[in-house]
Amino acid sequence: SFTQLFGDVIFRDDHRELYADRAQYFSRVGRLQAQGSVRLINLEDGSWVTGEDLVLLQEGDDRAEEEVTMREGRPHARLVPKVTSDSTSMEGPAGASQPEDSEATVPYEVDADLIHLVGDRLFQARGRVEITHESLQAYGDSLEFQREIGSLTLFQNARILSQDTVSGDTLDVRGDTITM
Numbered sequence: 001s002f003t004q005l006f007g008d009v010i011f012r013d014d015h016r017e018l019y020a021d022r023a024q025y026f027s028r029v030g031r032l033q034a035q036g037s038v039r040l041i042n043l044e045d046g047s048w049v050t051g052e053d054l055v056l057l058q059e060g061d062d063r064a065e066e067e068v069t070m071r072e073g074r075p076h077a078r079l080v081p082k083v084t085s086d087s088t089s090m091e092g093p094a095g096a097s098q099p100e101d102s103e104a105t106v107p108y109e110v111d112a113d114l115i116h117l118v119g120d121r122l123f124q125a126r127g128r129v130e131i132t133h134e135s136l137q138a139y140g141d142s143l144e145f146q147r148e149i150g151s152l153t154l155f156q157n158a159r160i161l162s163q164d165t166v167s168g169d170t171l172d173v174r175g176d177t178i179t180m
Helices: none
Strands: 002-012 016-026 031-042 048-057 067-071 076-079 108-111 114-118 122-133 136-146 151-163 170-179
Touching (some): 016 048, 031 067, 048 114, 076 122
Antiparallel strands (some): 031 048, 048 067, 067 114, 108 122, 114 122, 122 136, 136 151, 151 170
16 A cells, blocks of 8 residues: 655646556545656646645545645646636647647746645745746745636735836836735
8 A cells, every 4th residue: 555666756647647656556545746846737728836845735525626736846837727618718620739839828927935736726826926928027925826716816915016028117016915
């Protein structure tokens, strides 16, 4: 019920890949721990999270959804937005994928002291959170992003800066809580 892996660990399943220097898997409780240059990649959309210490708790009898926590080494995430059929962006013929530089596929970069994911629906970050997306920069003590509905909330010392590339004006919004 316990497996320990050392050196250039690679774990793959149908939906993701995990890379780390070492890992421990507790099969009875569905717990995977990984340390050292950890990188977890979502194969479905290309999003990824990096850091130095990861704990993955698998869905099971006592847990409705999988949970992932990344900490140490100032975790970093790259979130690729989901493009849906009702999106205002245009697709090529026969549902071809959009160009790499399309606004709909420009990833959000997130840095924080801790990153926590609950299934595919909830992304949370805590501690000196910084977000960049094209000309947008956002900051806060923590954030919660509900992926399915596209709602992002910044908490405590929240600030958004966005440069309008046409007019040159800068939007500067500050508050205790900002929801986008």
